[in-house]
Amino acid sequence: MNIYRSHVLICGGTGCTSSKSDKLQKEFQNLIQKKDLDKEVKVVRTGCFGLCEAGPIVIVYPEGSFYSQIKLEDVEEIVEEHLLKGVVVKRLLYKGAISEEAIKSIYEVDFYKKQERIALKNCGVISPEDIYEYIAFDGYMGLAKALTEMSPEEVIKVVTESGLRGRGGAGFPTGLKWNFAAKATGNEKYVLCNADEGDPGAFMDRSILEGDPHSVIEAMSLAGYAIGSNQGYVYVRAEYPIAVQRLQIAINQAREKGLLGKNILGTGFDFDMEIRLGAGAFVCGEETALIASIEGERGMPRNKPPFPANKGLWQKPSLINNVETYANIPQIMLKGVDWFKSIGTEKSSGTKVFALGGKIENTGLVEIPMGTPLRKVIYDIGGGIPNGKEFKAVQTGGPSGGCITADHLDTPIDFDSLVALGSMMGSGGMIVMDEDNCMVDIARFFLDFTVEESCGKCNPCREGTQRMLEILERITEGKGEVEDIDKLERLAKTIKDTSLCGLGQTAPNPVLSTLKYFRHEYEAHVIDKTCPAGQCKALLxxxxxxxxxxxxxxxxxxxxxxxxxxxxxxxxxxxxxxxxxxxxxxxxxxxxxxxx
Amino acid sequence: MKSIEELRKVKEESLKRINLRKDREEGTRIVVSMDTCGIAAGARSILMSLLDEVNKRDLKDVTVTQTGCIGACNLEPVFEVYKPGEEKVTYVHMTLEKAKQVMEEHIINGKIVQEYTIGSNQ
Missing domain, CATH: 3.30.70.20 (Alpha-Beta Plaits)
Structure with missing residues (x-):
């Protein structure tokens, strides 16, 4: 076994890959070989580091030097100065990594220091294509512990007591779900992973699959043991080619090492899993539509009950959880209930990953304990609003959520506090808006998305959202009338109450919450025929x-x-x-x- | 892997390979001066031998890193040892044998090898 004195970690997330981090990797390998350092310095491609704004990112260990926005021609300088001579190239460091002439390591940079990483623990630290690196950082130990020391009931008890809630949107208690699936009668059961991430601006599930795919495999095996299932399916969209590829490599490696398949770790437990690709319809993130799609049917939701825990995939009992939910489970197994409950709030334990986007300095992924005030996320970690503009609102939960205004910046973020504000956690997209964003236009944008993604099965969603969009378009074009606002509100409430699935039930949220907090903007559009933010062209x-x-x-x-x-x-x-x-x-x- | 013991063994071995990526504030740091003059005087083989020793002896809280020229080119190869709660110790005119001795006496047993320090060689 060769021990390297230095590791060069290059981000291989989708963001950095699209800014050519694959070429950087080749250049590093090339030059390292040329300098005869290839026995001393290792080059590793990792998953997403989270600070996508600063990509492509390169980290050099053991110093933890944080290089950002590295270009191909910078590689030679890093190899020559840092790797050969040991002098950190200050000019290429991330700006937050230098203060008063002292160089900070990646762990000391504000963006990372203020986070608490559980689901993203390994992202940007290990190579997702090397199972040994996952194992080195306690990988598969949670599964080993459960299989050898715990009964399935005990596993479910741990998940229940940890207070973990579904990270995909609604925040349903995970332990309860596992319990339903375990109690369901049937000779065959399935463990499903919902990786059909569709919110515009949310990419945490993709990053976990790209950066730490084994954590999902381990958790699904654990779930299989807990509910009595031997087969899992990951439903992931084909739009995520890197995630799909790395997950497949991880599954193959786990099979090769005997961590998937028959008689895992000599305990007599069998579990295997496969990937199912989705075509990227937003509605397939709804569990019954997802199940239909895996079965080869058209991806449309159906009535509940029966719930998937009783009648799911092929009418068999099925457990379905989101990627981020699974990523928490191995560590809960390993570190215990008390540890997990010590993080977050009483009713929402643990952390949540958010994808920060829109008008914010540090675009990227952040993982914070539940209960962290919004202000800390936006200003301390996110770096505030660019160009000295004023913060206006933040949209959480994407097209299913709502906006939160400056008045509520100090609200601790958890499942219940967001619902109380008329928004929701959703999968964790956070789109920040400044004074230049027109809230009517934002509502129109999200409605445009849901109209496009409505599957058309139920009338309220198919027709209702279309009508709402028409009204919003009318308003933004300056053709709106005063009655339109009331009409919009009535329609929104009806659609919310009568739609078949979550897509329709939540589609009016962006409209309702902007109406609640920014009614004056709607009124300015229809009465004064002006757009206060200066966005709606027809009114300017x-x-x-x-x-x-x-x-x-x-x-x-x-x-x-x-x-x-x-x-x-x-x-x-x-x-x-x-x-x-x-x-x-x-x-x-x-x-x-x-x-x- | 057929058993949990085997998994543990794989874990221990794999951790050695990537241990240097862990966030550590404590533990001993050995910093080898690796500028042009240091490399010319043989600092690279010393760096590699230190790493080798750390690995062989499984010293989990010791990191070996490099730095640039410390300005004492006539004393190369040079490395510095930072132990928590102790003054920095600079070793000069290092050879593979001397480095091994420092590893045994100072890094492991905590006894500074006075005769090789910069203070005894000026």
Missing amino acids: DYFITDKCKGCTKCARVCPSSCITGKVKEIHSINNKLCIKCGACMEACPFDAIILK
Whole structure:
């Protein structure tokens, strides 16, 4: 066994891969070989580090040096200076890793220091394609402990007492679910993993599968032991090619090492699993639709009950959990109930992974204890709002959730507090909005998504969301009437009450919550015909300010010839003729044209 | 893997390979000066031999890292030992044999090898 003095970890998450981290890896390997360091320095491709904003990311151990936004031509300097001569290349370090001339390791950077990583523990630390690295950091020990020291009932007891709740959205107690599936009668049962992550802006499940696929395999085996099942299926969307590939490699390796298959660890327990690819329909994240899709049927939900725990896949009892939920389980087994309960709040124990996006400095993945105030996530970890803009609201739970305003920034985040605010945890997408975002337009954006993704089985969702979208479009185009707001509210409540599945039941949430907190913006659109945030183009007019030098460029590009003015004199726009194409604004070299 | 014992063994062995990625604030750090002059004087083989010893003896709380020139080029190869609660000790004019001796006497048994320190060699 060769021991290396230094490890170069290169992020292989989807974000960094799309900024060419695979080429970086080759370049590192190439140059390390050239310098004859290949027996001393190891290059490892890992999963997502979480700080996607700073990608592609390279970490050099044992120092823990945190290099960010590394380009191909920077590699030589790192190899020459750091790996050969031992001098950290300061100019390439992440900006948060240098303070008062002292260099911080990755663990000391604010973004990481303020997090608590359980589900993402191994992401960015191990190679997801090497089962030994997972085993080195206690991998499969939780399964080994359960199989040798605990009865299935005891495993379920631990999960129940830990207070773990489903991380996929609704926060249903996981132990209870396991208990239902264990009690269900049937000679054959299935363990399913819901990796059909569909919220725009959420990518935690993808990152776990890409960075630590074995944690999901281990947890599903544990679930199999607990409920009496020997077969698992992971339902993952084909849009996640890296996740699918790494999960398949992990399954193969686990089989090879006897950690999946017959007689696992000599205990007589059999468990195996397979991947099922989805085509990326949002509705397939709903459990009954997901089951239909695995069966080869069209992905549509059905009525509940019967619940999947009693009649699931092929009418057999099935346990279905989300990726992040599973990723917590091996460590709960290993470290115990008290440890897990010591993190988070009384009713929501443990941590939650959030995908931070939108108007925020540090776009990426963060894992924090439940009960952390929103302010800490957005300002301390997320780095605040870029360009000195004012925070307006944050959308949690994607198209099924709602917005939370500045007044509630100090609310501790957990399942129940978010519901109380009219939003929901959802899978953990957090889209931050600043003063430039129009809330009516945001509601329209999410409705547009749900209309597209509605499966069409039930009328309220199929027709209702379509009608809501039409009203919202009308409002943002300046054709809305005062009654539209009430109509919208009535429709939203009806759809919520009468839809068949979670998709329809939650689709009106973005509208209801923006109506609750930003009704004045809706009213400005329909009564005053203005958009306070300056987003809805149809409600805005172009003006030429006195910055105009009279160069005539705007007049020449205007397709409707509505700009007049003499050379070297301030021009003006005839707003009656203007078609609001914005060509003049783009053409103006003096930034003299504004929208108001 | 056929048993939990086997899994434990695999774990112990694998951990040695990637132990250096763990977040550690305690423990001993050996820092080898690896600039151009150090490398020319043979610092690389010393670095590798230290690593080898750490691994062979399974010293989990010892990390071996490198640094740039410390400015004492005539004293190369040089390495520094940082133990918690102790002053930094700088060893100079190192050879493979001397490095091994430092490993045994200082790193493991906590007794500084005075004759090789920078103070005795200036």
